[in-house]
Amino acid sequence: MNNLTVSPAPHIKSGLTTQRIMWIVILALLPAGLAGVYIFGIRSLKVIFISIISCILSEAIFLKFRQRDTRIILDGSAILTGLILAYNLPPEVPFWIPVVGGAVSIIIGKQLFGGLGHNIFNPALVGRAFLQISWPVYMTTWKNPRWVLDAVSSATPLAKEKAVNFSYMDLFLGNHGGCIGEVCILMLLIGALILIFTNIISFHIPASFIGTVVVLTWIFGGDGFFKGDFVFHLLAGGLVLGAFFMATDYVTCPLTNKGKLIFGIGCGILTSLIRLKGSYPEGVSYAILFMNAMVPLIDRYTKTRIYGISKT
Template identity: 45%
Template sequence: MNEQFNISASPHIRAKDSTGNIMLWVVIALLPATLFGIWNFRDQNAWILVIVTVAAAVLTEFVYEKLMHKKVTIQDMSAAVTGLLLALNLPPSAPWWMGVLGAVFAILIVKQLFGGLGQNFMNPALAARCFLLISFTGRMTSFTYDGVAGATPLATMRADGSIANVDTMKMFIGQIPGTIGETSVIAIMIGAIILLLKGIIDLRIPGSYLVSFVVFITIFGGHGFDWSFITAHLCGGGIMLGAWFMATDYVTSPITKKGQIVYGILLGVLTGLFRLYGGSAEGVSYAIIIGNILVPLIEKVTLPKPFGKGGEK
């Protein structure tokens, strides 16, 4: 009986794509950033952290559902996507056990204890990253590139107040310190184009996110419309990975078209606030988490009015 009838909240949308197919395409779209990160940080064995984190996420979901006598859902690949996104948000120098701890937190605490896929109120991978940032700040903000420990380009800009010591072309290619999957804008955009062509995402959320962010830093960044300054901010940190792959998460983003634009603008403003006035040079993770929490309110005020009584005539 449980297999024949599913009781769930609206909206009820029929589509040819299954959750498994969508998640598979997300994994495929993340492969360019993943492979580049593994090659870019090959001296730090980034591949080990990626494999261990993904495996821990899948295993946690499998063990929990077995213990709770629930249907095993690892075949929908949502746990694998969570693990992969978390791994791409970790510095390559992070020990493997941090990836495991973050994966367990993401799947068990943020996803399964709230009811599983579709019930979590925030992005599990980003929630785990914020948990690790709070718990292990030093390790999560320590970066090494080509055997040399140093600050990320965003941190360098924040420290000296200029972009003179920042190479935006290297930032665009990805030859900079950072987390495993955030450094190469080229690799991220290849994946984003795949998702756009497959119709899995559209431009409303990432477009409004990036445009509002650019407007914010242009007005309040102290450099005016300085294209080098804007490019450095767009290519640095996790804003491109966040805008195309995490802000667009189906579960934790608005379903209304107007709501998606409002949500994107909110993320752009929050990211700008955190980057320009916050305690660290980054702010994407916290911006998206706060945006996730506000999604129910955004949807409430952006729902279209029904025709008929009390609606539009």
């Protein structure tokens, strides 16, 4: 477990390369995507493919423009960005939405900052925020699972205007409207287990993120204190997807374990705040983006002491 701790030299080189990490994360994300395609139909598969292709093409074009080696598009990071972006889209979006979203994610979210490893914000979330602000109507038109007769224009469980009741089991299995990759909690958890057991991510961020949301929605989520339906807030929306797969992005989260805890708690507070008090129904992606901006600060205050130098 210790080979992910940040520490001063000497270092032992592990066999875990960036490429391998990327591919394992992609693998871990696949079950949730398959579930999404099963629930919403073949159209969501097309959205996922278009998003990935758009990301790869944008990366290739921009690397060419920057006169870099274009072969690094195959390191998996562009594919991962495209995959996560598509998971954050409603299944019924017009096909040009993932095209624009992929290009924005890669060019504005990643390459303009200097490419992989230099980006401040999670690229897929930059793309998602751009789409959400630019075309709010498309980004909030949800579709029911394909076996429900009233197909289009349903609300997500989190939508404030409509009080639709979902059983916890429906929420857990993904039997409701929502984004492609966020609905099936069961499959997301399988992926999350893969990541934790292969030591790709540590439990710090997901645990503190989800824990904070649960506690805060329990206290403030209902009429009066300690009456909120925290199980609902845990299962509905993109919390699980965000906590395990988006907040844990290596480039845009703090280095130390202490920093990771602060980061996760911050994400949790912001998510609960947006969900309970904000005008948007869902706040996971904005919360992560906001905390991404705080990472340099967190890193600065939680850096480990260099061996041999006293604390000042």
